[in-house]
Amino acid sequence: MNPLDILYGAAGVWLAAGLTGLLAGSWRLGLRACCALSALAGAAAAAAGGWSLVYGNTRVVAPGPPTIVGGPLQLQMTSLAGVFVAVLGIAAVAIALYAPRYHEPSRGSAVYLAAYHLALLACLAVLAAGGMVTFLVAWETMSLACYLLILRHLRSDETARGAFWFLALSEIGFLLVVAAFVILSAKTHATELDLMAARGHLVPGGWRAAAYLLALAGFGFKAGLVPLHVWLPEAHPVAPADGSAFLSGVVVKLGTYGIALFAFRLVPLAGSWPGLVTMGAGAVSAAIGILYALRERDLKRFLAYSTIENTGIIVTAFGAAMVFHAYRLPALSAFLLIAGLYHVANHGCYKTLLFLEAGVVEHATGTRDMDRLGGLVHRLPRSTVITFVGTLGIAALPPLNGFVSEWLIFQGLFQGFRTGSHLAAILIVLAAATLGLTGGLAIYAFVRGFGIPYLGMPRTPQAAAAREPGQPVAGPALLAVACVALAVGAPVMLAALSRTARTVTGTSLGPLLLPGKLTVIPAHADFSAFSPTYLAVFLVAACAVPVLIYLAGRPRAASVSVPVWDGGMVSFRPRMQYSAMTFSAPTRVTFDALYRPSVSVRRASDDDPAGRSGPVHYEAQVTPVFERYLYRPVVRAVEWLADAIRPLQSGDVNLYLLYVFLVILLAYLLGAV
Amino acid sequence: MPLWFIRGLRRGVVTTRYPARPDDSAARLPTPPAFRPGQLTREVADRLVAVCPGPALSRRDDTLVFDVGACTGCGRCAEAAPDAVASSGEFELATTSRSVLIKEIPIRGDEP
């Protein structure tokens, strides 16, 4: 009995769920049955993942016949994948609880459920792949399944466009990953991952570097590393809520898994530069991701950019871990790996939560535009509370989980001076500073992302008409609980992760990390210490004290309640409250070098000699730098190439016969040689 | 700032000591009129009522009713009947009851 066996069960149930969905998903009952199975399997997968953290790697097994592309189906459960499997499981449970209320039973929903469970299986297979063929097949299957996922609501060509962005970039990434694997297997004469890792020393340094960089770029497309990120803000808004939750919570994480897989398992790299490159890419992604998030009005585009930020943070941690490894600091390396994996778990929880709640908001109001929302706290109280928990988490505010992992990452990066190399130290500190900026901006962004839609007055009738009954609650609530658990239960989580780190890197820092029951000493014995548990408890207590004091000393006199002081105005209108774009105007002014905003002001008074004022139209557009200066040229080149080779496809039979003849001739000549 | 600091020191204190001590700048303020009942005849009273731009003055048969609160201290009454009206010189007129601001001036002047 080992984690893998449980995963077999989970996979089987998911398969059954997918079939149920495909066949019966167009009836409410079938939908519910499918989701029930899915939740069951998710729970199993989560358990398996959690177990494998402490269990270590299982043996590679090759059940069943060779796969369609040849090569056996090789499966293995590693504790590096454990975190990801657990996240996959939890997300699956939450989505399964959420979907029945979100989706109207129809043929579309049936196909969607099938595609979704196919994607689940593919992700599971990627994580449980013991051989490169299995990995690649699963990876490609996942991409295609997610493509179908995004196409669920084919409202406009905007949907098709977003889905196409996803598919195109996934395929490019896939090619790079294939190249990386081919190099490794060619040099090590192995397809099994363990074998590749064992024979890693056979690979010449140059090829190693090439393979790693190819992998970094290839997985970077999935993980959304800047500038390979452009599919996220395009695909997430058009996908259904649970679909985009799955994309952000799980699929994007697989990108980081791939990077970790190459960095820590397959390619033992020499020299610190690959680590520095990885760390730099992560830091840049984090900063640019949050900066673009601040300019978004669409709730889901905003969350998508924040996903870019978070994967950036994770990759930064992995990169720093690689650097420390290169400088013979195994403890620090292992520690940062732990911190990164912790952040993977955290982000998997709260980002899934936030996307699901964004779906609730869209469901209830029919819009995702923050500037058309407002005042939802009175209309959707339960989802407001849940969103608030998720927001605290993602804004990395204590006592929630985001704070724990980001704080650990900072503690690790602050150890940069121990590398002994000035360059590395400076670069690591720079990365830390960038993450600091990112953290600050993230708080700013999520004050905005929570305050504008949920607080204040409703800006539109639709927002005012939002109602809670019928909205899904259980799924996001589960994730909220998970967020709290990840914060309060940090020591447990860290203990488990230190086992993982020992399995992956062979360094054990359990006693160093957790001297007491609840106290964590991150990074280094004499640097810092804190206890997330006590922190959470005492923060809550600290909030309770003033409340108690108030309740104790409440004035006995009858209190009068009067309306808000509005300066004696005639009437206070919704247009008089801070809007999402005005709230983030200061960043637009500060970072205009990045945004290159184009401001257009049109006043009724401008074209009127008498200077009457009247309707004012004020728009500030941000230049999409990457789309315009990076991707558009590529697209143009491809189109040009397509035009260039069109004459070959003339449609003339004789011409085709000529081609056939030439090919045969060529083959004959080659055979003759 | 040092510039302002030195200016301030050179400038010295200008603040009044009122209400602890009376302030002599009060002497030049416009104040409500005070009447000489001996000089007031009905005819004079009516002239005063007519010349008052506001509702401050009115006559109830043999009393001139003077609403100090409504008086703007414009001085037209003093101008209209200099011998019957003088300046009261009072400026500390604030009160907690509106009614005490309404004064009754007896008309004692003998008709010609």
Place this chain on the structure above:
Amino acid sequence: MTTQAAAIRGTVTTRVPAADLEKVTADLAKAPGTRLADMFASDGGITVLRLVWARESGYLVTETEIEGGQYPALSDIAPAAFVEECEIYEQFGIRPATGKPLNRLMLPPHAGPDFPRLGHAPAQPPQEVHAPHTVGGQAFEFPFGPVRQVGVESLYYGLVTSGEEVVDVYLFTWHKHRGVEWRLRGTTPRQAMFFAERAEGLSAVAVGWAFAAAAEAALGVAPPPAADRTRAVALELERLYNHAAAMAALCQATGLTVGQSAAEIALERLLRVNAAAFGHRYLFGVIEPGGTARAPDVAVLRRELPAAYGELRRAADALLRTNSFVDRLEACGILTAEHARRLGLVGPVARATGLTVDARRDGPYAAHPVTVVTADGGDVFARFQVMLGEAAESVRLIGEFLDAGTAAERTALPAKGNGEPGSGSGLGWAESSRGEVLAWVALDENGRITRARLRPGSVRNWRGFDDACRSQNVFTDIPIIEASFWLTAAGLAR
């Protein structure tokens, strides 16, 4: 067009047929050195529209009888007429022949058709169509007022802002409408003076003088020269204390408390000089139709004014040497001469853009000419410099007037107007610290007012305020700009 020369103090009144009004207005608007100073209507059975044009030679009043409740869209020819178009619409119900929206200006939202007006109620009440509302949610409206900071008048601003810079500004001005022009009807000029002074208390002398001059013109009398000089002394004293108050307000807006205290010391001393010289801190009751009610205490003026002005001067010098203060003023709230001309701005605001707009040309000023202080740049700092220059000029003028002699004299007003049609009306003007004040009075044969028009300088200059605030200014500039304009809501709403 038939010109009948009723040239009293440089005023020419002309009848213009409704058919020619558009053409005449266009010609006058294009004529060099001509400026549309005011436009108002009067309603004696038939509505008469009057345009007041300021020229080098004096004022030109065109009278046009309006039938059918419509007249040409004058604000497209002479944009300065826009506010008056709105006012005439809500007071008389006649509107320019244009689809352009007309703002609510003075009558409150609850004012129904039976609300007292100077003429007939408009067909449908004007709305706050001028209130800018943003499209696309990239800017929002920052409501401010009517109950604002401590010790300021009630006024409502809507600031449209993108978070940092001010995109647009608009005002609601009806909170303080007291119907002054309405309640002047049927009173004698002497009674009316009581309200005229209180239309804009901070320029009681200027408004009072303009009103008195209008009444005198209507009755065909002129005040004695000594009384005229007395009025001028009071007017310049008023200018002095207003400029001191504006300086204090500027310091407050820029957060320079020490400077504010210094300016307020000067202000208080100037007010005490007023009280000593004329018996009232704000110079109420000095002017009355036909002359002046009080003469200044010359000895006190000669003794105390230089000291009080010295305070002002020293405070100003210290301010000019305070960079943190000057930096806030420069390039803030810029208005161009083109703006000023187009919107018909007056007073220091216009003179700070380089225009030489000043109503102090005739009467006592004919013998003691004013050197008009101007500046270019049109920003707050330019206005500040203009104010300082004018303060010095005022002190000089007061000296000259005192030498020439002042007295509390008055020319007896004829009890009855000479009820011929066309006469019995007159225009008066004065230059307040906020700019040119105009008054127009029509009397019936009993010498009672049938229509009185009061136009303080504030009415004109608030038009420039929103233009000055728009663009390249951030939130914190607005109090500075408002202080540099130093206008009153009372004068605007009347």
Place this chain on the structure above:
Amino acid sequence: MNPSLDEAEAARRLRDTIAAQFGRSLHIRTLDTGSCAVCEQEIRLLSAPHYDLHRLGFFFTPAPRHADLLLVTGPMVRAFEVAARKTYEAMPGPKVVVATGACALGGVYPKDPFVHGDVGQVLPVDVWIPGCPPSPLALLHGLGVAVGRLAEKTPGLTFIADGGQG
């Protein structure tokens, strides 16, 4: 004519409360209900060096929520009535309303469709300060009376110049 007893009684009780509640420090919110801008100028001068009302423990506050005393000027324009009531309701009790200047006491504008003509028509006035405008000294005296720190002279005054001998 003497004030009716209950009126005097009420006034006395109010004075005691005020003196007890904010004898040392009192915060003032001003309210312009249609004045001619001169009363505002005088009120601003209260904080000028010549008068400096802070030395007496009075402070201006822009927020009615923090204000104990409402200093009202102007004849209470009807269009402003809502704003005036809102301001008064926004103040926490106990609160004092001081009508300032002839306009606010009904000395300038009669009651008509434009104005109520008298602040007392809308707000419960506790202290009246005559004058057009009331000079800063008069205002200081009025504030002193409002907090029961200064005695009021008016009841004793007759406005009769000489003993009345004819």
